[in-house]
Amino acid sequence: MIPDQNRAIFEAGIKLGALYHQWVGTPISRKSAAGVESAIEQAVILQPYVEEITVRLDRTLMTENIFGYSELSGLMFNVEIITRVGFTYCRARLAPQDRYPLMQIVECYAITEISRH
Amino acid sequence: MIPDQNRAIFEAGIKLGALYHQWVGTPISRKSAAGVESAIEQAVILQPYVEEITVRLDRTLMTENIFGYSELSGLMFNVEIITRVGFTYCRARLAPQDRYPLMQIVECYAITEISRH
Amino acid sequence: MIPDQNRAIFEAGIKLGALYHQWVGTPISRKSAAGVESAIEQAVILQPYVEEITVRLDRTLMTENIFGYSELSGLMFNVEIITRVGFTYCRARLAPQDRYPLMQIVECYAITEISRH
Amino acid sequence: MIPDQNRAIFEAGIKLGALYHQWVGTPISRKSAAGVESAIEQAVILQPYVEEITVRLDRTLMTENIFGYSELSGLMFNVEIITRVGFTYCRARLAPQDRYPLMQIVECYAITEISRH
Numbered sequence: 001m002i003p004d005q006n007r008a009i010f011e012a013g014i015k016l017g018a019l020y021h022q023w024v025g026t027p028i029s030r031k032s033a034a035g036v037e038s039a040i041e042q043a044v045i046l047q048p049y050v051e052e053i054t055v056r057l058d059r060t061l062m063t064e065n066i067f068g069y070s071e072l073s074g075l076m077f078n079v080e081i082i083t084r085v086g087f088t089y090c091r092a093r094l095a096p097q098d099r100y101p102l103m104q105i106v107e108c109y110a111i112t113e114i115s116r117h
Numbered sequence: 118m119i120p121d122q123n124r125a126i127f128e129a130g131i132k133l134g135a136l137y138h139q140w141v142g143t144p145i146s147r148k149s150a151a152g153v154e155s156a157i158e159q160a161v162i163l164q165p166y167v168e169e170i171t172v173r174l175d176r177t178l179m180t181e182n183i184f185g186y187s188e189l190s191g192l193m194f195n196v197e198i199i200t201r202v203g204f205t206y207c208r209a210r211l212a213p214q215d216r217y218p219l220m221q222i223v224e225c226y227a228i229t230e231i232s233r234h
Numbered sequence: 235m236i237p238d239q240n241r242a243i244f245e246a247g248i249k250l251g252a253l254y255h256q257w258v259g260t261p262i263s264r265k266s267a268a269g270v271e272s273a274i275e276q277a278v279i280l281q282p283y284v285e286e287i288t289v290r291l292d293r294t295l296m297t298e299n300i301f302g303y304s305e306l307s308g309l310m311f312n313v314e315i316i317t318r319v320g321f322t323y324c325r326a327r328l329a330p331q332d333r334y335p336l337m338q339i340v341e342c343y344a345i346t347e348i349s350r351h
Numbered sequence: 352m353i354p355d356q357n358r359a360i361f362e363a364g365i366k367l368g369a370l371y372h373q374w375v376g377t378p379i380s381r382k383s384a385a386g387v388e389s390a391i392e393q394a395v396i397l398q399p400y401v402e403e404i405t406v407r408l409d410r411t412l413m414t415e416n417i418f419g420y421s422e423l424s425g426l427m428f429n430v431e432i433i434t435r436v437g438f439t440y441c442r443a444r445l446a447p448q449d450r451y452p453l454m455q456i457v458e459c460y461a462i463t464e465i466s467r468h
Contacts, residue, residue, distance in 0.1 A: 005240075006339060011247065014247040016251065017250065017251030018251035018254060021254075021376050027163045032160065035159050038156075047186065066450075074422065098417050104236075124456065128364065130360070130362065130366075131454055133365055133368065134366060135371060138259050138369045141258060142308075182333070184334065188308065191259075216300075222357060259373060261398050266394065266397060269390050270390055270393070270394070276383040277379065280383060280419075301398065
């Protein structure tokens with residue numbers, strides 16, 4: 001039997017790994033970035049155990065190629081996700097560190113089940 | 118020297134092949150479908166030689182898995198694209214045929230350059 | 235400070251989520267399947283914290299479309315991965331369950347650091 | 352009715368656009384590059400109208416990140432593809448130009464149908 005906290009952590013990893021490889025390579029520009037952020041958020045929130053997801057894409061890295069657009073790259077991602085299994089939460093992040101798109105657990109916590117009687 | 122019509126056709130093929138493989142696998146639901154359609158359109162229109170792009174995703178195929186969502190699959194795509202190189206246009210389509218997501222050229226045409234004097 | 239076991243679990247989730255969305259949609263056939271399995275394994279093993287990875291793709295689901303090939307879909311995946319952080323290991327799996335490509339933690343364990351004197 | 356040459360050109364575009372977005376983002380290293388090249392070739396050759404495909408990935412761009420691997424990016428691709436529809440061939444290329452991963456038609460040609468009597 002896998003404890004809830006372990007599963008919440010596992011699910012956070014799945015979602016970050018998945019969104020990264022689903023969306024890297026998408027043509028993007030500063031003008032279209034907000035729409036892509038919203039589409040990623042809407043896709044991730046559909047998946048099981050996701051409580052919250054915030055996606056911000058770094059516009060300063062969206063330098064125009066010779067045709068005037070850019071491509072979504074790993075270092076553009078600033079993502080924070082909260083997963084929940086039972087009463088346990090995991091908050092994790094994808095953000096650039098040392099020029100690497102690093103995924104990290106930020107914190108795990110449990111809320112107390114409210115007594116029902 | 119490659120004629121404009123050939124390049125317009127080539128570009129239409131590139132864009133359809135690209136969007137298919139960029140987006141297949143995205144978690145999707147009937148509720149989020151409109152946002153994904155719009156995000157695909159906005160990503161494609163950024164690319165060179167694209168005049169128009171319309172993306173419709175077949176909601177009837179979005180059957181819910183055990184977690185209540187679906188995944189964007191090839192047969193869901195109904196896409197029409199118009200590319201332009203010089204004064205020549207190519208209209209092409211991605212739509213299911215015989216249970217295969219078929220990409221086809223619909224028509225090519227040129228407009229006459231308007232005399233400037 | 236995140237314990238090693240949590241990080242091993244998190245990394246296992248990342249890798250499974252990533253490979254799924256990187257490779258879904260790839261044209262595939264029974265004949266080419268072994269090459270794709272090997273390419274996925276070689277790509278995953280490059281990533282940090284991965285100790286072992288085994289990818290088997292279900293050939294029985296590779297039914298030919300009208301052009302004689304198939305497309306890698308989520309239910310074809312049978313993947314087992316072992317990640318390691320410090321002396322702690324996580325073994326996780328991606329395999330179909332109830333017609334859903336389910337990712338699950340199989341077990342976590344630690345090996346004892348061998349005394350050096 | 353679309354002439355064979357137009358369809359050969361269209362199919363070349365589709366295949367280049369598709370492989371680009373299918374494979375961009377794959378973890379890669381100089382050691383694993385040959386396996387990825389071969390996997391891409393095997394996936395593309397399955398598809399309709401493809402006669403030949405050669406994929407070379409530029410190892411000099413595979414600089415190691417802090418974890419010792421790299422990620423397949425658009426500028427690494429050197430691809431040549433030959434498509435055929437009827438007796439007409441199209442040769443096209445994906446290669447970097449001005450730091451952009453440019454797709455271009457190289458040439459189209461027809462072979463004469465051999466008289467059968």
